[in-house]
Amino acid sequence: GVRKEEIIRDASFARLDADDLEFFTRTIGSAGVITDKAVLDLANTDWMRRYKGSGQVVLRPRTTDEVSMILKHCHARRLPVVPQGGNTGMVGGSVPVFDEVILNLGSMDRVLSFDEVGGILTCEAGCTLGDVDAFLEEKGHTMPWDFGSRKTCQIGGNVSTNAGGIHFLRYGSLRALVLGLEVVLADGTVLDMMSEVRKDNTGYDVKQLFIGAEGTLGVITKAAILAARRPSSVHVAFLACNSFEDVKRTFSAARKELGEILSAYEVLDRQSIDLVLKHIEDTSDPLPDSRQPFYILIETSGSNKEHDRSKMKAFVDNSKRSGLFVDGLLAQDEEQMAALWHIRKGVGHALQRAGAHYKYDLSIPMIHFYELVDEMRARLKGEADVIGFGHLGDGNLHLNFVVPKYDERVVSKIEPYVFEWIAARRGSVSAEHGLGRMKADAITYSKPENVVKLMGSVKTLFDPKGILNPYKVLPKWARNDT
Ligand code: FAD
Ligand code: 2HG
Ligand code: ZN
Numbered sequence: 001g002v003r004k005e006e007i008i009r010d011a012s013f014a015r016l017d018a019d020d021l022e023f024f025t026r027t028i029g030s031a032g033v034i035t036d037k038a039v040l041d042l043a044n045t046d047w048m049r050r051y052k053g054s055g056q057v058v059l060r061p062r063t064t065d066e067v068s069m070i071l072k073h074c075h076a077r078r079l080p081v082v083p084q085g086g087n088t089g090m091v092g093g094s095v096p097v098f099d100e101v102i103l104n105l106g107s108m109d110r111v112l113s114f115d116e117v118g119g120i121l122t123c124e125a126g127c128t129l130g131d132v133d134a135f136l137e138e139k140g141h142t143m144p145w146d147f148g149s150r151k152t153c154q155i156g157g158n159v160s161t162n163a164g165g166i167h168f169l170r171y172g173s174l175r176a177l178v179l180g181l182e183v184v185l186a187d188g189t190v191l192d193m194m195s196e197v198r199k200d201n202t203g204y205d206v207k208q209l210f211i212g213a214e215g216t217l218g219v220i221t222k223a224a225i226l227a228a229r230r231p232s233s234v235h236v237a238f239l240a241c242n243s244f245e246d247v248k249r250t251f252s253a254a255r256k257e258l259g260e261i262l263s264a265y266e267v268l269d270r271q272s273i274d275l276v277l278k279h280i281e282d283t284s285d286p287l288p289d290s291r292q293p294f295y296i297l298i299e300t301s302g303s304n305k306e307h308d309r310s311k312m313k314a315f316v317d318n319s320k321r322s323g324l325f326v327d328g329l330l331a332q333d334e335e336q337m338a339a340l341w342h343i344r345k346g347v348g349h350a351l352q353r354a355g356a357h358y359k360y361d362l363s364i365p366m367i368h369f370y371e372l373v374d375e376m377r378a379r380l381k382g383e384a385d386v387i388g389f390g391h392l393g394d395g396n397l398h399l400n401f402v403v404p405k406y407d408e409r410v411v412s413k414i415e416p417y418v419f420e421w422i423a424a425r426r427g428s429v430s431a432e433h434g435l436g437r438m439k440a441d442a443i444t445y446s447k448p449e450n451v452v453k454l455m456g457s458v459k460t461l462f463d464p465k466g467i468l469n470p471y472k473v474l475p476k477w478a479r480n481d482t
Pocket of ligand 2: 147165345348349351359390391398400
C-alpha cells in the first residue's frame with residue numbers, strides 16, 4: 001500500500017539567525033545574500049503557484065568555493081538548504097517546504113570551454129539553457145535537449161531533474177549526454193567528476209546518482225555536455241487527426257518513412273491548442289478550417305535539405321493518401337516552423353496563465369497512451385478542464401487539470417486513481433519532471449519498496465544530516481535523516 005504522510009518540519013533543523021546571515025555576508029559578499037521581500041516571494045513560490053515556502057534568505061554564490069563554504073556552514077549548523085536553478089520545475093522541488101535556505105545558482109553562469117572537434121561544452125550550473133544554446137549556435141552546434149522553459153531554466157536544474165523534452169526522441173536521455181559533473185556534497189566536499197570523455201568505465205558511475213537526484217544528494221556546480229551539430233536542414237509538419245488510433249498509426253509511418261531524420265513527434269489534443277490560443281500572444285490556429293480532436297507536430301533534422309524535404313513530403317503525401325490525417329501543413333520557412341513550435345512549447349506557459357492546475361507527467365505504454373485522458377475527463381466532468389499533450393514519441397503524456405482554485409477535494413478524485421492506473425500498466429508516475437514535493441509518497445507506484453529503501457541508504461551516505469532538499473523525492477519511511 002502507499003502511505004501518504006503529512007509533512008512536518010524536522011525539529012532537529014536549526015533556524016536561520018543573525019550570525020548565519022553575518023557568516024554568509026562575510027563569505028560571499030552582501031550582493032549574494034538577499035533578504036528583500038519581493039525576491040523572497042518569487043523564490044519561495046513554485047511555477048504552478050501551488051507550493052509556497054517561507055525561506056528567509058536567498059544565497060547567490062559565484063564560485064564552487066563559495067558553494068562549498070555555504071554548505072559546510074549549513075551542515076555544521078544543521079540548516080536545511082534548497083538548491084534552486086530557474087525555479088521552473090513542475091513538482092514543487094525547487095522551493096522550500098518550510099524555512100529552508102534557498103541556494104540559487106543563477107550567478108554561476110559562465111561557459112568555460114568548448115571543444116569544437118568533439119562537440120564538448122563545459123559550463124557552470126547556473127547558465128540558462130537558452131544562453132548555452134545561443135553560445136553553441138555560434139559554433140554550429142546545438143544543445144541536445146530543449147523545452148519551453150529554455151529562457152530561464154538552468155543547466156544544473158536540467159541535470160538535477162534529468163529533464164527530457166522535445167528532442168529526447170533524437171538525442172536520447174541526458175544521462176548519456178552529461179559526460180562530467182562537479183558537485184558539492186552537503187558537508188562542503190567538492191567532487192571533481194568533470195570528465196570530458198565519452199567512454200569511461202572506471203568503477204561505479206557516481207555522477208549518474210546526481211543526475212535526476214533533484215538536489216537531494218549534492219549541489220551541481222559544473223557540467224560537461226556532449227553537444228550535437230546544429231542540423232542544417234529542419235522541417236516541420238503539423239497534422240490534424242480525427243482519432244487517436246490515427247495519431248499512433250502516423251507515428252509508425254513516421255518511424256518507417258522518416259527513419260534517421262525524425263527528430264520530434266509531439267501530440268496535442270484540441271483542448272491544449274485552444275488553451276494556447278487563448279493565453280499565449282502571437283498565436284493563431286495553424287489549421288483554421290478544421291477542428292479535430294488531435295494534432296501532431298513532426299520534425300525532421302538532417303544535413304541535406306532536398307533529401308529531407310522530399311522524404312518529409314513523401315511521408316505527408318502517403319499518410320494523406322492512407323487517410324491517417326484529415327488536414328495538415330508542411331511549414332514553408334523558419335518563421336512558420338517557429339510559429340508551430342511556439343504553440344507546442346506554449347502549453348506549459350498557457351497552463352500557468354490559466355491559473356490553478358494539477359500536473360501529471362506520465363510514461364504510458366503506447367497502446368494505452370490517451371485512454372486515461374478520456375477516462376479522467378468523464379470522471380472530473382464539470383470540475384476541471386482536462387488537457388492532454390506530450391512527447392508521444394517517448395511514450396510520455398502530460399495530463400493536466402485546470403481548476404478554478406486549488407482544492408484537495410479535486411485531488412482526491414485524481415489521486416490515487418491516476419497513479420494506480422499507471423502502476424497497473426507498469427508505466428511511470430514521473431516520466432521527466434521528477435518527484436519533488438508532489439510525488440515523494442507516490443514513488444512506490446513505480447519502484448519496489450526494497451529499491452526505495454536502498455535509495456534511502458544512498459541519501460544517508462551522501463547527506464547524513466538530511467539537510468539537502470528535505471521532505472522531497474523520498475517518502476519519510478525511506479529516509480534515515482532524523
Ligand atoms: P529548478 O526548478 O530550479 O529545480 C528543479 C530541481 O532541481 C529542484 O529539486 C532543485 O532543488 C534542483 N536543482 C536545481 N538546480 C540544482 C543544482 N545546481 N544542483 C542540485 N540541484 C539543483 N521538463 C522536462 O523534462 N521536459 C520538458 O519538456 C519540460 N518543459 C517545460 C516547459 C515549461 C514551460 C516549463 C515551465 C517547465 C518545463 N519542464 C520540462 C520542467 C523544467 O523546466 C525542467 O525540469 C528544468 O530542467 C528545471 O530547471 P530549473 O533550472 O528551473 O530547475
Ligand atoms: C512540456 O512538454 C513540458 O511542454 C510541460 O514538460 C508539461 O506543463 C506540462 O504539463
Ligand atoms: Zn514535457
